[in-house]
Amino acid sequence: MTTVTDFTPMLQQVLEEVRPLTLQGKVADYIPELGHVDRNKLGIALYLPDGGVFCAGDAHERFSIQSISKVFTLIMAYRRLGDALWQRVGREPSGTPFNSLIQLETDLGIPRNPFINAGALVVSDILCSQYVNAHLSILEFIRQISGVDDINFNTRVARSEAQHGYRNAAMANFIKSFGNLKAPVDDVLQTYFRQCSIEMSCAELVRAAQLLVHYGTTPDVSETLLTPSEVRRVTSIMLTCGTYDAAGDFAFRIGLPAKSGVGGGILAVVPGRMALCVWSPALDYHGNSLAGGRALELFSARSGFSVF
Numbered sequence: 457m458t459t460v461t462d463f464t465p466m467l468q469q470v471l472e473e474v475r476p477l478t479l480q481g482k483v484a485d486y487i488p489e490l491g492h493v494d495r496n497k498l499g500i501a502l503y504l505p506d507g508g509v510f511c512a513g514d515a516h517e518r519f520s521i522q523s524i525s526k527v528f529t530l531i532m533a534y535r536r537l538g539d540a541l542w543q544r545v546g547r548e549p550s551g552t553p554f555n556s557l558i559q560l561e562t563d564l565g566i567p568r569n570p571f572i573n574a575g576a577l578v579v580s581d582i583l584c585s586q587y588v589n590a591h592l593s594i595l596e597f598i599r600q601i602s603g604v605d606d607i608n609f610n611t612r613v614a615r616s617e618a619q620h621g622y623r624n625a626a627m628a629n630f631i632k633s634f635g636n637l638k639a640p641v642d643d644v645l646q647t648y649f650r651q652c653s654i655e656m657s658c659a660e661l662v663r664a665a666q667l668l669v670h671y672g673t674t675p676d677v678s679e680t681l682l683t684p685s686e687v688r689r690v691t692s693i694m695l696t697c698g699t700y701d702a703a704g705d706f707a708f709r710i711g712l713p714a715k716s717g718v719g720g721g722i723l724a725v726v727p728g729r730m731a732l733c734v735w736s737p738a739l740d741y742h743g744n745s746l747a748g749g750r751a752l753e754l755f756s757a758r759s760g761f762s763v764f
């Protein structure tokens with residue numbers, strides 16, 4: 457009989473060590489609804505193929521997944537378009553902040569990668585062309601891969617972002633001027649704001665990431681959703697672009713493909729081995745969770761679950 461290591465004590469220890477960092481950094485308030493979140497929240501969840509889900513802290517409390525949603529929309533668009541996707545969006549790290557417009561002009565409206573806002577807007581546009589109600593299809597897909605039926609949008613957060621989303625609106629209009637958005641700008645923006653407003657817990661996010669851990673299949677869905685080589689491509693983009701202009705530093709310190717969101721979540725995945733999600737709302741200068749990044753660093757060093 458094989459015994460499964462209980463990782464809970466290690467996760468608890470990591471949270472204890474990073475807790476002082478929750479007092480530093482800044483909770484995102486450029487989306488006013490997000491500014492109300494309690495900076496003391498701190499949770500972590502680990503999924504292992506042969507061990508199930510291990511949790512510590514506020515791992516079962518839902519938060520705004522924000523840009524972590526870009527992993528799921530990328531998977532959906534990749535499934536529909538295959539490699540034709542790369543004609544609409546690149547796969548190079550941008551080295552610029554997530555909401556930067558600067559490269560779009562010289563790149564003629566083709567965003568550098570699907571994880572900066574500009575790229576995610578193009579991906580949302582693709583989904584608007586592929587589905588009658590793209591936002592509902594995104595929600596349905598996330599419910600399906602996580603096996604959790606009551607995951608939902610937070611309409612207040614979506615509305616708050618729509619009311620203050622001047623930069624995303626500028627970006628979408630700019631991309632449209634190059635012909636790289638097909639649907640009406642407002643439809644794309646509404647889809648994007650809604651996908652970002654979806655709320656999930658760390659435990660639910662690692663369950664959704666089983667799809668990547670298991671190379672395109674999941675216990676909750678009978679069909680194969682991605683091929684193993686597509687999974688490697690998605691996770692390689694997470695490694696190089698998932699934490700924006702801090703992706704090099706994340707690879708150096710942590711060594712895990714990861715996607716962050718301004719709600720304070722970071723989802724990390726190693727295909728074949730594990731998924732790890734951490735949540736702490738206060739962000740560093742790049743918009744990545746400060747305590748969350750440090751928690752991933754401590755855990756990867758101690759557990760040896762790095763891709764390097």
Ligand code: GLN
Pocket residue numbers: 521522523524554555573617624649652716717718719743
């Ligand atoms: N909804 C946020 C925005 O568009 C997502 C950004 C993020 O999580 N990095 O600004």
